[in-house]
Amino acid sequence: MSKPTTNAGPFFPRDRNWHPQALSPNYKTSVLRSPQKALLSFGNTISETTGPVFGHNMLGELDHDLVLNYAKPGESALGERIIVHGHVMDEEAKPVPNALVEVWQANAGGRYRHKKDGYLAPLDPNFGGCGRVTTDENGYYAFRTIRPGPYPWPNGVNDWRPSHIHFSLFGSGFAQRLITQMYFEGDPHIPMCPIVRTINDPAAIEMLVAKLDMNHTVPMDARAYRFDIVLRGRRSTMFENRMEGN
Amino acid sequence: MTKLEYLKESPSQTAGPYVHIGCTPNFIGNAGIFKEDLGARMVNEQSKGQRITIKGRVFDGTGTPLKDALLEIWQADSEGLFNSPSETRGDADPNFTGWGRQPVNLETGEFCFETVKPGSVPFPDGRAQAPHINFWIVARGINIGLNTRMYFPEEEEANAADPVLSRIEHRVRVPTLIAKQSGDTYTFDIYIQGENETVFFDI
Ligand SMILES: [Fe+3]
Numbered sequence: 010m011s012k013p014t015t016n017a018g019p020f021f022p023r024d025r026n027w028h029p030q031a032l033s034p035n036y037k038t039s040v041l042r043s044p045q046k047a048l049l050s051f052g053n054t055i056s057e058t059t060g061p062v063f064g065h066n067m068l069g070e071l072d073h074d075l076v077l078n079y080a081k082p083g084e085s086a087l088g089e090r091i092i093v094h095g096h097v098m099d100e101e102a103k104p105v106p107n108a109l110v111e112v113w114q115a116n117a118g119g120r121y122r123h124k125k126d127g128y129l130a131p132l133d134p135n136f137g138g139c140g141r142v143t144t145d146e147n148g149y150y151a152f153r154t155i156r157p158g159p160y161p162w163p164n165g166v167n168d169w170r171p172s173h174i175h176f177s178l179f180g181s182g183f184a185q186r187l188i189t190q191m192y193f194e195g196d197p198h199i200p201m202c203p204i205v206r207t208i209n210d211p212a213a214i215e216m217l218v219a220k221l222d223m224n225h226t227v228p229m230d231a232r233a234y235r236f237d238i239v240l241r242g243r244r245s246t247m248f249e250n251r252m253e254g255n
Numbered sequence: 256m257t258k259l260e261y262l263k264e265s266p267s268q269t270a271g272p273y274v275h276i277g278c279t280p281n282f283i284g285n286a287g288i289f290k291e292d293l294g295a296r297m298v299n300e301q302s303k304g305q306r307i308t309i310k311g312r313v314f315d316g317t318g319t320p321l322k323d324a325l326l327e328i329w330q331a332d333s334e335g336l337f338n339s340p341s342e343t344r345g346d347a348d349p350n351f352t353g354w355g356r357q358p359v360n361l362e363t364g365e366f367c368f369e370t371v372k373p374g375s376v377p378f379p380d381g382r383a384q385a386p387h388i389n390f391w392i393v394a395r396g397i398n399i400g401l402n403t404r405m406y407f408p409e410e411e412e413a414n415a416a417d418p419v420l421s422r423i424e425h426r427v428r429v430p431t432l433i434a435k436q437s438g439d440t441y442t443f444d445i446y447i448q449g450e451n452e453t454v455f456f457d458i
Binding site: 017020021022025028030042044058062067078098099112121123124126137182183184208212214216217239240241 | 422
C-alpha cells in the first residue's frame with residue numbers, strides 16, 4: 010500500500026510567551042492547576058510529529074449545523090443565526106487539510122447543555138451545542154450555529170464570559186493539538202474577561218476575535234463571522250542530524 | 256531583500272468545564288448528535304499485541320483529583336508503527352487506532368484506556384526509545400494542554416537507555432513518568448503540582 014507523502018518534519022517550537030502562562034492568578038482555577046516546575050524541552054520525535062487522520066466519511070450530515078443537529082424535525086435552535094467560517098493554516102500560511110475542528114458552546118441565553126451547568130437561563134430544547142467538521146483541501150471549514158449568550162461564572166464576584174465558541178483543533182501531528190476559544194468582534198466583555206486576559210499580548214488576543222463578514226452573510230437568513238486559525242508549522246526533514254553510521 | 260514572514264500560532268485557551276459537550280457528548284448524555292464519542296475505542300477483537308488497561312487520576316496542587324479533565328493518548332502499535340499518514344516506515348496494524356480520548360469520571364476523577372502495549376520507536380538520531388504512550392491533558396484552569404509520557408515499569412533496561420528520560424536532570428523525577436503495573440493493568444497518576452509533580456514537556 011503506498012502512503013500519501015505528508016510533511017513529517019518536526020514542528021516549529023511553541024512560543025510559550027505568546028500562549029497564556031499556566032499560572033494566571035486572576036483566573037483562580039489556574040493557581041492549583043498549573044505546573045510549577047520547568048517543562049522538559051526536547052525536539053519532536055516520531056511520537057510527536059505523527060497523528061491520526063479523521064476522514065470526512067466519519068461525519069454525520071448535520072454535524073456542522075448546530076441550528077439543526079439537535080432540533081426536532083421542523084424546528085430549529087433559538088437565537089441569532091450565524092455562519093462561522095475560515096481557514097485552518099500553519100505558521101507558514103499553508104492550508105491544513107483534513108484537520109478535525111470540533112466546537113461547543115452555550116445557547117443563546119448563555120446556558121450549556123451539561124449536567125454541571127446550573128446557570129438559571131433556560132435550556133433550548135432544540136439546541137445541543139456541539140458540532141464538528143474536517144477542513145477541505147484548502148484548509149477551509151464552515152459551521153452554522155446561533156450566537157451564544159454571555160454567562161456569569163464563579164471567579165470574581167461579577168465575572169461574565171464574553172460570547173464565545175470553544176474550538177478543538179487536530180491537525181496532522183499530536184504536538185499540533187490545540188484547544189482555544191473564538192470571541193466576537195465588538196463584544197465589550199472581551200477586555201474584562203480573566204480567561205481572555207491569561208493571554209498577555211493584545212495581538213494574540215486579536216487572533217481569537219472573529220470578524221463580522223457581510224460578504225459571506227446569507228441574506229434574509231444568517232450573518233457570517235470569519236475566524237481563521239493558525240496551527241504550528243513544520244520544518245523540512247532534509248537536514249536531520251543522525252548518528253554517524255546510521 | 257528577504258523578509259521572514261511567519262504567522263503566529265493561535266493562542267491556547269482553557270478547555271473549560273464543559274469540554275464534554277464538544278468532545279465526548281455521549282459521555283454526558285447528549286446523545287443523538289454523534290453516533291459515538293471519538294477516540295472511545297482504540298482496539299477491536301483483531302488488534303495485535305498485548306491488551307492492556309491504563310487507569311489513573313489527575314491531581315491538583317492540593318492532591319484533589321480533577322473531575323472535569325479530558326485526556327488524549329497517542330501511541331505506536333505493538334510493532335512500533337503509528338497508524339498515521341506520516342508514518343513512512345511501514346503499515347501499522349489497521350485494527351488499532353493508536354489514538355484515544357477519555358474524560359475522567361465526573362465523580363471519582365478516574366480515567367481508563369483500553370489499548371495495547373506499544374512497541375519501541377526510534378529517536379530522530381536512530382537510538383531506540385523505550386515503549387511509551389504520549390498523553391495530552393486539558394481541563395478547566397489549564398490554559399494550555401499539558402503534554403507528558405507514560406513509560407512501562409517492566410522495561411527497566413529500555414527506560415535506562417531512553418533518550419527522553421535521559422534528559423531529565425533531576426533523576427528523582429523520572430519515576431513520575433513510569434506507571435505502576437498489576438498484571439495487564441497499569442496505573443498512571445498525574446500530579447500537576449507538588450512534591451511529585453509529573454514531568455511535563457515542551458515539545
Ligand atoms: Fe465556555
